Amino acid sequence: MSPLAQPAQGVGDPLVNGAVFAAFVVATLLVVYRVSRRGRTTDDYYAAGSRFTGAQNGFALSGDFLSAASFLGIAGAIAVNGYDGFLYSVGFLVAWLLILLLVAEPVRNTGRFTMGDVLAHRMRQRPVRAAAATSTLVISLFYMLAQMAGAGAVVALLLDVHGAGGQALVIAGVGLVMIVYVLVGGMGGTTWVQIIKATMLVLCAVLMTVFLLGKFGFDLSALLEQAAAxxxxxxxxxAPGVQYGHTTTSAVDFLSLSVALVLGAAGLPHVLMRFYTVPDAGQARRSVVWAVGIMAVFYAATLVIGYGASALVGSDRILNSTGRENSAAPLLAFQIGGTVLLGVVAAVAFATILAVVAGLTITASASFAHDVYANILRRGEPAPGSEVRVARATAVVIGLLATAGGVLANGQNVAFLVGLAFAFAASANLSTLLYSLFWKRFTTSGTLWAMYGGLGSCLLLVVLSPVVSGEPTSILPGVDFAVFPLSNPGLVSIPVSFACGWLGTVLGREEADPRRQAEMEVRSLTGL
Known part of the structure; x- marks a missing residue:
């Protein structure tokens, strides 16, 4: 059997790959430690003292957003499904136009640390903050499942680890390092890890793209012909239709996925929280422009990388490898650049997973500590230093939960899992943010109806969908209780959320406070 035909096998030298991982962890931990010494206040831990410029935050935003789904999942989806896989890239990129036009400035102007700050500005604080914290924790944990699944796939491949037990240990190791990042560095350290990771990721993608095109004489048509072969x-x-479009159900499923990808980014808690790391709304807007430019370059490169993996590695080899579709980029790197390029990709993949999971962890822990502990349990008057201690303890718990979930989700395509997280974000958060910012009549009851209605309907539809049961690729393949036909529920759950917000406001007995609404409008538009 030739080397390219051997199933479920690692690539490169596991010792070299392990050394690359260790070097990256040591280097970034030093950066995190140095940053953590600059300040230990609540503002430093949650928002890095709002010291970052628009350009720096743009790199950090792209680092937060360009996750394992982008680097591993999308490349694998294109390698296996071609054109249909590239639709993830389009959806992820277009989503930022909504953030730029409607969300970035108002969120920065009206909030302080979390999305709960924005919603509580004109609503009753305790129930709204509880709902915002619940939403943030659910979305963050679901997003983290995808990253941990990616960790198990890529690190097991690169360290030549086989079997579910070995991959579970790999995921546990990634979770442990991520917890250390958050505990030591807070938002400042996490942001610098994101900046380093984003720079490495884009450079790596561009390098692989140039290598690939050079192998085909910089003739994209030749590359595509070989990819098809x-x-x-x-x-x-x-052409369209390999993954979606065979039946009416698959076509509607694609439409649902597209809606979730485009609308979900504006509701992602870890993206929203990053706008508080800059000093003003102008820098928040500038950071989005930088992020869009960086991501446009990256997503264009994923098209070449995905088709290049199909051309030089082959779809059969990819699907038979440890990690399946998620292994396309590492396998391609080894094919075109040997151990050296694989080492670079190994570092980038590891950096991608660690940085994104650290960002999600600090967001979820900040939401619980700031919204639930400080403002609900302590009624806005926590003891000095206690809020940061609670946030750190919460980070440990969330890290352990994410690690356990990653073990269960191991083997799933990470781009697909992130698509579900986007559906949750759009269903629970987008309607409440837009209503709060732009609808004068919106009330507390409308907020609660929208968040819990969107979150609950999305969760219920996922449980009853082929994601959980009824298919060979389901999380529980041995049973079948799937009655909802779509794999992504966004097309149903997002309108349900908007409808619930409207109904809760219209049917509720309370009236919106015109003074607080007017103050929020002025603040969101001017930053005063």
């Missing part, structure tokens, strides 16, 4: 589905991967 190396894919089990042939020339079908060059």
């Amino acid at each position: 190396g894919n089990a589905k042939g020339e079908k991967v060059l």
Whole structure:
């Protein structure tokens, strides 16, 4: 059997790959430690003292957003499904236009640390903050499942670890390092890790793209022809319909996924929280422009990387490897650049997973500590230093939960899992943010109806969908209670959230406070 035909096998030298991982962890931990010495206040831990510029935060935003789904999942989806896989890239990028036009400035102007700050500005604080914290924790944990699944796939491949037990240990190790990042560095340290990671990721993607195009004489058509020849589905991967469009259900499922990707980014808690690390709304807007530019370059590169993996590695080898679709980028790196390029990709993949999970962890822990502990349990008057201690303790708990969930989700395509997280974010958060910022009549009851209605409907539909049961690729393949046909529920749950917010406001007995609404409007538009 030739080397390219061996199933479920690692690539490169596991000792070299392990050394790359260790070097990255040591280097970034030193950065995190140095940053953590600059300040230990609540503002430093949650928002890094709002010291970052728009350009720096733009790199950090792209680092937060360009997760394992982008680097591993999308490249694998394109390598296996061609054109349909690239639709993830389009959806992720277009989503930032909504953030730029509607969300970035108002959120920065009206909040302090969390999304709960924005919603509580004109609503009753305790129930709204509880709902915001619940939403943030659910979305963050679901997003973290995807990152941990990616960790198990790529690190097991690069360290040549086989079996569920070995991959579970890998995921546990990643979770432990991530917890240390958050405990030591807070938002400042996490932001610098994101900046380093984003720079490495974009440079790596561009380097691989140039290498690939050079192998085909910088002729994209030749690359695509070879990609079709190396894919089990042939020339079908060059046109729409390999993954979506065979039936009415799959076409509607694609539409649902697209809606979730485009609308979900504006509701992601870890993206919203990053706008508080800059000093004003102008820098928040500038950071989005930087992030869009960086991500446009990256997502264009994923198209070449994905088709390049199909051309030079082959879809069969990818699907038979440890990590399946998520292994496309590492396998391609080893194919075109040997151990050296694989070492670079190993560092980038590891950095991607660690940085994104650390950002999600600090967001979830900040939401619990700031919204639940400080403002609900302590009624806005926590003891000095206690809020940061609670946030750190919460980070440990969330890290352990995410690690356990990652073990269960191991083997799933990470881009697909992130698509579900986007559906949760759009269903629970987007309607409440837009209503709070732009609808004068919106009330506390409307906020609660929208958040819990969107979150609950999304969760229920996922449980009753082929994601959980009824298919060979389901989380529980041995049972079948799937009655909802779509794999992504966004097309249903997002309108349900908006409808619930409207109904809760119209049917509720309370009236909106015109003074608080007017103050929020002025503050959101001017920053005063």
